[in-house]
Amino acid sequence: MLVGAIAATACVDSAVRTAPFRVRPDAPDPGSLAGPFTGRVVDSTTHAPVAGALVYGAWTLERGTALPEPAGAREFVGSTDASGAYRIPAMTGVPRGLRVTEFTLLVYKRGYVAYRSDRRFHDLGPRMDFAQSENQVLLERWRTELSHARHLRFVGGGTAVAALTQWELADASAELDGTRAGEDLRPGRGEGQYIVAAQLLTEADIKARTKYDGGFETGPLSDEPDTATYSSQHFKALGRPETWDVAIRLWRLDPGKAQERYEELLTQLPGIAEKDDIANRSFQATEGDIRGIGFLDGQRGMVVLLTCGTNQCASIEDAAALAGTAYARIKSLVQAPTAPPPAATGGTK
Structure with a gap:
């Protein structure tokens, strides 16, 4: 020995x-x-x-x-x-x-x-x-x-x-x-606040909720490439079937487009029940061995879909807790836009 x-x-x-x-x-x-x-x-x-x-x-x-x-x-x-x-x-x-x-x-x-x-x-x-x-x-x-x-x-x-x-x-x-003008080429671009799906959830977050004692291989999902408005992160359980995996998808859009994307998810996914307990709107979905949570943050123009295998997330509450962690991360990383001041009323003096 x-x-x-x-x-x-x-x-x-x-x-x-x-x-x-x-x-x-x-x-x-x-x-x-x-x-x-x-x-x-x-x-x-x-x-x-x-x-x-x-x-x-x-x-x-x-x-x-x-x-x-x-x-x-x-x-x-x-x-x-x-x-x-x-x-x-x-x-x-x-x-x-x-x-x-x-x-x-x-x-x-x-x-x-x-x-x-x-x-x-x-x-x-x-x-x-x-x-x-x-x-x-x-x-x-x-x-x-x-x-x-x-x-x-x-x-x-x-x-x-x-x-x-x-x-x-x-x-x-x-x-x-050779066409650079020496200043911002697109109007309305300040520093901005950019995040990607991989920043919303960590291996430690998952293990703290599910008590999983194995490892993950991480990287983007293979079904759709990351773009300026879409990103994903796949937590692939090492040496385990897909029912131990977790995945998170993030769309960053204009508020109107974000609303449309959220509505599309409602029609595309099976077994949906709207709950509205995360962000502005949210839903729970179940299909076979996969539990899903989606939510819309209308102010920030963000839509998130989290999916979790039933071995990793023993209950829909586990998946909802992970989605809640992702939303908390969004709020800590991206300031909500301030509402414009009310328009002046009445005539001028």
């Missing part, structure tokens, strides 16, 4: 390459590529916390020693809280024969220059100040003279990232065509 334990420990240690960053900003010891990772995101000028920023972590996997080859990747998608803090749980369950060779953190918030843990934006040089724990991210405000095309290349891939950066594509294309 002792020999087996030692061998197992050796396998775990060799599954993760030595990290190029420190465990803490004030410590010389190397960190762990597996994590966990913690830090705080603040405005570089005011040092005010930046809430609601996308936090995207990606692990790169490799197999083989003499001739190593890529073996996929794992990702984490989350957001900073009201204090600007983020926490990325440790990556676990590295398959036998694979090892973690790289971890990259991206922090993205519209109105700021993105932050990457491996390199800087302005000169693309290597970043040397990233730390695994207690890391401080200083986000610089975006300036009109900066290049959106360069910024998109710097930010890189990732489905959740691509959905959030859709708004930059018009400016990037204009730059490449």
Whole structure:
């Protein structure tokens, strides 16, 4: 038994390459590529916390020693809280024969220059100040003279990232065509508040409600690609049938279009019962081994559909609780638009 334990420990240690960053900003010891990772995101000028920023972590996997080859990747998608803090749980369950060779953190918030843990934006040089724990991210405000095309290349891939950066594509294309006017190309565009489905629910949220003790593989659903107005996140239970899966879909639309999309869902899904206990309107749906909760946030122009297998969500109340968590996340990340002031009445003096 002792020999087996030692061998197992050796396998775990060799599954993760030595990290190029420190465990803490004030410590010389190397960190762990597996994590966990913690830090705080603040405005570089005011040092005010930046809430609601996308936090995207990606692990790169490799197999083989003499001739190593890529073996996929794992990702984490989350957001900073009201204090600007983020926490990325440790990556676990590295398959036998694979090892973690790289971890990259991206922090993205519209109105700021993105932050990457491996390199800087302005000169693309290597970043040397990233730390695994207690890391401080200083986000610089975006300036009109900066290049959106360069910024998109710097930010890189990732489905959740691509959905959030859709708004930059018009400016990037204009730059490449030589038609950039030096200001916003589309009227009415402020900083905006953009979120994607992956920010609405986490693995920890699901486990806290359902007591599930396994792991998930996460990523977008394959039935429909993410766009500027639609995104999805699939929590695929590892080694379990689909009845253990959870999925969440988010549509971000104009209020009128959001109402139409919600009405379409009411006609498309079987076994619907309207409840209106989440946001402005909501429903419950059941079909076979799947429980579903949909809701409409009319003010923010958002429609959410959460589906959960019956092994994961033992009751419709479990699914409703997860949908409630997603709605709470929306309210914390996106301000509701303020109502316009009432029109003046009466004549002028």
